[in-house]
Structures are given as structure tokens and as C-alpha cells.
Amino acid sequence: MLDNNKEIIKVDNIRRDFKVGDEVVHALRGVSFAIHDGEFVTIMGTSGSGKSTLLNILGCLDTPTAGEYYLDGLAVRKMSKNERAWMRNRKIGFVFQNYNLLPKTTALENVELPLLYNSKISSKERRERAEKALKAVELGDRLYHKSNQMSGGQMQRVAIARALVNDPVIILADEATGNLDTRTSFAILTLFQELHARGRTIIFVTHNPDLANYSSRNIVLRDGKVVSDTVNPNIQSARATYETLPAPEE
Amino acid sequence: MNFFNLFKIALKALANNKMRGFLTMLGIIIGVASVITMLAIGQGSKQSIKSQISEMGSNMIMIFPGNMERGGVRQSSDDQQTMKVSDYEAIRDDAKFVSYVSPQVSSSGQFINGNNNYPSSVQGITQDYLEIRKLKVAEGEIFTDEDIKTAAKVCILGQTVVDNLFTNGEDPIGRVVRFNKIPFTVIGVLQEKGANSMGQDQDDIVLAPYTTVMKRLLAIDYIQGLFCSALDEDMSDEAQDEITEILRAQHKLKDGEEDNFTIRSQQELSEMMNSTSDMMTILLACIAGISLLVGGIGIMNIMYVSVTERTREIGLRMSIGAKGRDVLMQFLIESVIISVLGGIIGVILGVVASELVKAIAHWPISIQPYSVILSFAVCTITGVFFGWYPAKKAANLDPIEAIRYE
Numbered sequence: 210m211l212d213n214n215k216e217i218i219k220v221d222n223i224r225r226d227f228k229v230g231d232e233v234v235h236a237l238r239g240v241s242f243a244i245h246d247g248e249f250v251t252i253m254g255t256s257g258s259g260k261s262t263l264l265n266i267l268g269c270l271d272t273p274t275a276g277e278y279y280l281d282g283l284a285v286r287k288m289s290k291n292e293r294a295w296m297r298n299r300k301i302g303f304v305f306q307n308y309n310l311l312p313k314t315t316a317l318e319n320v321e322l323p324l325l326y327n328s329k330i331s332s333k334e335r336r337e338r339a340e341k342a343l344k345a346v347e348l349g350d351r352l353y354h355k356s357n358q359m360s361g362g363q364m365q366r367v368a369i370a371r372a373l374v375n376d377p378v379i380i381l382a383d384e385a386t387g388n389l390d391t392r393t394s395f396a397i398l399t400l401f402q403e404l405h406a407r408g409r410t411i412i413f414v415t416h417n418p419d420l421a422n423y424s425s426r427n428i429v430l431r432d433g434k435v436v437s438d439t440v441n442p443n444i445q446s447a448r449a450t451y452e453t454l455p456a457p458e459e
Numbered sequence: 460m461n462f463f464n465l466f467k468i469a470l471k472a473l474a475n476n477k478m479r480g481f482l483t484m485l486g487i488i489i490g491v492a493s494v495i496t497m498l499a500i501g502q503g504s505k506q507s508i509k510s511q512i513s514e515m516g517s518n519m520i521m522i523f524p525g526n527m528e529r530g531g532v533r534q535s536s537d538d539q540q541t542m543k544v545s546d547y548e549a550i551r552d553d554a555k556f557v558s559y560v561s562p563q564v565s566s567s568g569q570f571i572n573g574n575n576n577y578p579s580s581v582q583g584i585t586q587d588y589l590e591i592r593k594l595k596v597a598e599g600e601i602f603t604d605e606d607i608k609t610a611a612k613v614c615i616l617g618q619t620v621v622d623n624l625f626t627n628g629e630d631p632i633g634r635v636v637r638f639n640k641i642p643f644t645v646i647g648v649l650q651e652k653g654a655n656s657m658g659q660d661q662d663d664i665v666l667a668p669y670t671t672v673m674k675r676l677l678a679i680d681y682i683q684g685l686f687c688s689a690l691d692e693d694m695s696d697e698a699q700d701e702i703t704e705i706l707r708a709q710h711k712l713k714d715g716e717e718d719n720f721t722i723r724s725q726q727e728l729s730e731m732m733n734s735t736s737d738m739m740t741i742l743l744a745c746i747a748g749i750s751l752l753v754g755g756i757g758i759m760n761i762m763y764v765s766v767t768e769r770t771r772e773i774g775l776r777m778s779i780g781a782k783g784r785d786v787l788m789q790f791l792i793e794s795v796i797i798s799v800l801g802g803i804i805g806v807i808l809g810v811v812a813s814e815l816v817k818a819i820a821h822w823p824i825s826i827q828p829y830s831v832i833l834s835f836a837v838c839t840i841t842g843v844f845f846g847w848y849p850a851k852k853a854a855n856l857d858p859i860e861a862i863r864y865e
């Protein structure tokens with residue numbers, strides 16, 4: 210949609226090899242693309258095609274064996290461990306398939322967590338921002354619920370709030386709806402679309418080919434290579450689909 | 460990440476696992492409490508022995524017949540009769556490092572005053588003996604040189620003896636008491652000294668001229684021992700050398716012949732006692748230290764388990780921006796909290812246990828401030844030391860692998 214915007218992500222011919230015993234697994238064999246501010250990109254591909262490997266590199270959790278990666282204009286490949294930790298803390302919001310909330314911990318505390326590792330933020334500001342993020346995912350009334358007292362959909366909303374709270378340049382989601390039923394998946398997808406509508410840049414890795422219709426751009430990987438990269442001119446509304454799905458019986 | 464936040468995180472992690480935290484702490488608690496109690500007992504007994512020895516006399520040197528180094532036990536009765544009054548006179552006249560000297564002979568028996576009788580013993584000595592043993596005459600007076608010369612039948616009583624013989628509270632001075640049928644005139648009463656720290660009554664004592672005890676009670680011509688005071692605390696060794704020289708000359712011992720007497724000094728005694736009780740303290744401290752070590756290993760064990768258990772949490776923290784250092788500090792602070800909190804509880808428990816030992820077993824105890832500070836320092840070091848490896852392990856985890864950990 211907003212084509213002439215600033216480049217958030219630029220990957221240039223990145224490769225990632227894993228040594229397994231004597232063999233070398235080429236998980237990524239030269240991937241290049243650029244993602245601009247305000248895009249909602251889905252990444253698809255069969256199992257083992259390298260989606261997670263790519264996302265880990267984009268999320269500064271891993272470094273490519275070769276090739277360059279620029280996040281928000283900064284070259285990540287030569288960064289130290291601590292610098293990459295800083296990037297994760299300030300520039301990136303991660304959403305995982307299995308939520309990864311801290312056990313026995315309230316929604317509010319879970320969302321505050323990234324800000325705890327940013328010493329510039331006071332405890333007052335931390336709290337305010339966490340509350341705001343939880344309100345944005347419609348959990349304003351569940352601030353003090355513990356993670357084990359919530360449903361999967363609610364936990365994923367908390368995880369999304371946590372990814373939002375540090376005001377990242379990009380949100381990365383790896384199979385964020387993979388553990389949820391169809392209806393809840395669409396509720397979460399609706400949330401992502403709303404965030405996108407408010408200007409967030411999102412990369413959403415998924416197995417489900419249908420979800421390509423709900424993003425602004427779709428990248429398909431096969432054997433560690435990009436095989437298709439298409440812009441979706443007419444984005445379907447996840448909310449509309451959600452409303453067609455039968456409500457669970459009371 | 461500031462320190463306060465890390466501290467909060469660590470506290471929360473501990474609060475989530477209270478029982479485990481407490482059990483881990485228990486090792487430290489027991490370790491610290493035993494260090495403090497053991498040192499309190501060790502030092503308490505050391506101090507009590509020390510004060511006991513200094514109560515005994517001033518720079519006292521005791522000489523006994525027979526060579527105790529040789530066989531440990533006194534040998535034949537011949538050996539016991541080698542010391543004569545002339546030995547006493549030689550030391551009195553010639554020893555420069557000796558300020559006071561008194562022969563000593565003693566006879567035990569029954570004191571009788573009217574209907575009261577009391578079993579005790581009479582120490583035959585000179586006036587110097589009072590200086591050597593730190594005794595004072597409270598009423599009446601000490602016997603004179605004339606009394607010694609004439610072997611006068613006079614005596615000075617300790618308070619316990621007075622209480623037992625003069626039950627109506629009469630003034631004992633000038634009265635005659637019988638000891639083994641021989642009448643003694645009481646010329647003085649000693650100042651009360653009370654029980655020593657071992658509980659022995661120091662007032663159960665009767666003093667008389669040594670000549671009286673030798674001639675009239677025992678009918679012997681030898682003395683049973685000599686008591687001396689060194690001129691000064693630091694001159695104890697010189698005094699002993701001098702006494703040895705004089706006695707060897709007196710006894711006409713040839714070079715190479717062993718002494719036929721044994722010298723014991725108060726200083727030597729206190730050094731011996733000190734080294735024994737130091738040894739005991741070290742031993743006790745070692746045992747206690749080992750339990751502290753075991754407690755530390757307990758911390759390490761639990762921290763390892765905790766790191767493994769919370770691998771996912773660590774991965775998550777890293778993925779949202781925690782640096783290796785933050786994770787390291789989090790776990791380190793956790794283990795230090797366990798050990799320091801355990802240390803605080805241990806100190807309290809140790810003090811309470813020491814007081815209980817004092818109250819129930821009546822052992823002398825002395826709680827050492829240094830042992831409190833020491834166990835605290837050791838606790839913190841234990842926490843850091845034993846927490847380090849698990850924390851380092853956590854900090855070195857790969858975030859991707861950690862977050863995928865099942």
C-alpha cells in the first residue's frame with residue numbers, strides 16, 4: 210500500500226548454513242528482499258523451507274552465514290551480541306507460536322517485561338505503556354489475570370501486547386495462530402490487521418495459504434529461496450471472515 | 460537494566476518457588492548457625508579456662524619432685540622426697556627473677572570445733588604463698604616468721620571452713636580448732652574468693668606455717684612442692700631457668716643427668732590450654748565450615764535445576780532484549796539472596812542456639828562478632844561462587860535454542 214515509504218528491512222542475498230555433524234544444511238540459500246514501513250507481509254512455505262530461520266535472522270536472534278541485513282538502516286551482521294540484544298529490545302516485537310508468557314505472572318507484568326530491560330523507562334511510564342498496550346489488544350479488563358488463568362487466544366493477545374509495548378519498528382510473528390482454533394485465529398488476525406491499519410509493519414509467518422488474502426504482500430519460500438513475492442491488491446477483512454464463522458456453542 | 464529491576468525479578472522468581480527456596484536456604488542456615496554456635500562454644504571455653512588460670516595466681520611457677528616428663532606419673536616414693544627446705548631457702552636467697560617463693564606441704568584430715576566438724580586439708584606454706592596465689596587476709600593477720608621458726612600451731616581459715624566450723628556466727632579469731640586432734644589457734648580469715656569458673660570452691664582452704672605441717676602433722680623432712688612468682692610476666696622463662704640451675708646444684712645432679720623435679724608455670728599452662736582450646740575451636744569451625752560448603756553446593760544444585768527448568772524463560776527474556784549480563788545478574792542475585800537471607804536466619808538461629816547451650820547446659824559461651832561477620836561474608840561469597848556457574852550457564856544459552864527448549 211504505502212509504496213514509497215522508508216525501508217525498514219533490507220536483506221541482501223543472505224545465506225544460513227547449519228553444520229549437523231559432517232553435513233552442512235543450507236537452510237537459506239540467498240534470500241533478498243526489502244520491506245517498507247507499513248507493510249503487512251506473510252511468509253509461507255512448506256515445512257523446512259527456512260521460514261523460522263529467516264525470521265530468527267530478521268529478529269536479530271541469529272546472524273546469517275553470508276549476506277547483509279539492514280534493520281532500520283543499521284547493519285546487523287557485524288553487531289556484537291549485546292548490540293543485537295539492544296536491537297531486539299528497541300526495534301523488534303516478537304510473537305511466538307506458543308505465546309511464551311512467564312508463568313504465574315500477571316498480564317501486566319508480562320507486558321512490562323521488555324521495558325524492564327530498558328533502563329531509560331521509569332516504573333510509572335512502564336506501567337502506563339503496558340496498560341495502553343493491553344487496552345489495544347482488548348484486554349484492558351484483564352490486567353491482573355495470571356498467564357495460567359487465560360485462554361490461548363487471550364495469552365496470544367498478551368504476547369502481542371508485549372510485542373507492541375516497546376513501540377518497535379517491526380512486529381515479527383512465527384506461526385502466531387498455529388496453536389489456536391480457526392475462530393480464535395481469525396480474531397488474532399483481525400488484531401494484526403487493525404495494528405497494520407494503524408501503521409504498524411508486520412511480518413507474519415504461517416503455514417496456512419489462505420492467510421495470504423489478508424496481508425498486503427506474500428513471500429513464499431522453498432528450499433531456502435524466495436520462489437514468489439507478490440503484492441495483494443485487495444486485502445480481505447479478517448473481521449468479516451471472523452463474523453461468518455459459527456460462534457462456539459454456549 | 461538497572462539493579463533494582465533485577466532484584467525485583469529475582470525476588471519474584473523466589474516467591475514463585477518459596478518451598479524450594481527455603482529448603483535450599485536451610486543448608487546455609489544450618490551451616491551458619493553451626494559456625495556461630497561452635498565458635499561461641501569454643502571461644503567461651505577458651506575464655507573461661509584463661510580466666511581460671513589467671514585466678515590461680517600471679518606469674519606462678521610450681522615445682523614438684525620427680526620428673527614428670529619421664530614417665531608421666533610420679534615414680535617411687537624416694538623420688539617424691541627429693542625436695543628439701545634447703546631448696547626453698549636457696550631459691551629464696553639466690554634467685555633474682557623470682558619475687559616470691561613458698562614451700563608447700565599439705566595434710567588432709569578433719570577439723571573439729573565443738574560439735575561441728577569439717578573435712579578439709581591444711582596447706583603448709585610461708586607468707587609469700589598469699590601473694591603468689593592472690594589471697595588476702597580479711598580479718599586477723601598472717602602468721603609471722605617467728606611462727607614459722609617455732610612451728611606455731613596457728614592457722615588461717617577460708618570462709619567455707621569458717622562457715623562450717625562456726626555455725627553460730629561467732630568470731631573465729633582467737634578460737635582454737637582441732638585438726639587431727641592437734642589444737643590450732645585461728646589467727647586470721649581469708650577474704651572470700653568464691654567459686655572459680657569450673658565451680659570449685661576457692662574458699663575451702665586452711666593455711667598454716669609449713670614447719671607446723673611438716674613437723675607436727677606429717678612428721679616429714681621433705682617438702683611436697685614449691686610455689687614461686689616470677690618477677691614479671693615476661694620473665695617466667697628466665698625464672699624457670701634460674702630455678703632449674705639452683706635445684707640441680709642443690710641436688711648435685713651431674714651434667715647429662717635428668718632433673719629430679721618438674722617445673723610447671725602458669726604461663727605454660729595457659730599456653731597449653733590455649734593451644735588445646737584453639738585446636739578445639741579450629742576443629743569445630745572446620746565441621747561447621749563443611750556444613751556451610753554443603754549448603755553452598757545445595758545452592759549450586761538448585762540453581763542448576765532452576766536454570767534448566769527456566770530455559771524457556773531465559774530464551775524469552777533474551778528474545779525481548781535481555782543481555783547475557785542481565786541474565787547472569789538475575790540468577791546471581793537470586794543465589795545471593797538465598798545465601799544472604801539464609802545467613803541472616805542462620806545468625807539469629809546461631810545466637811539463639813548459643814544462648815540455649817548457655818542456659819540449658821551451663822557451658823560458657825562467647826559469641827564472637829567476627830564469627831558473625833565472617834559467616835556473613837562467607838555466605839555472600841558462597842552465593843556468588845556457587846551461583847556463578849549456573850548463572851553463567853544461563854547467560855551463555857543460545858536464545859533460539861532456549862526458547863524452543865521443551
Ligand SMILES: Nc1ncnc2c1ncn2[C@@H]1O[C@H](COP(=O)(O)OP(=O)(O)OP(=O)(O)O)[C@@H](O)[C@H]1O
Pocket residue numbers: 227228229234235236254255256257258259260261262263416
Ligand atoms: N539449529 C539448527 N541446526 C541444524 N539445522 C537446522 C537448525 N535450524 C533449522 N535447521 C534446518 O534448516 C531448515 C529450515 O528450518 P526452519 O525451521 O527454518 O523451517 P520452517 O520453514 O520454519 O519449517 P516449519 O514450517 O516446520 O516451522 C530445516 O531443514 C532444518 O532442519
Ligand SMILES: [Mg+2]
Pocket residue numbers: 260261262
Ligand atoms: Mg518454523
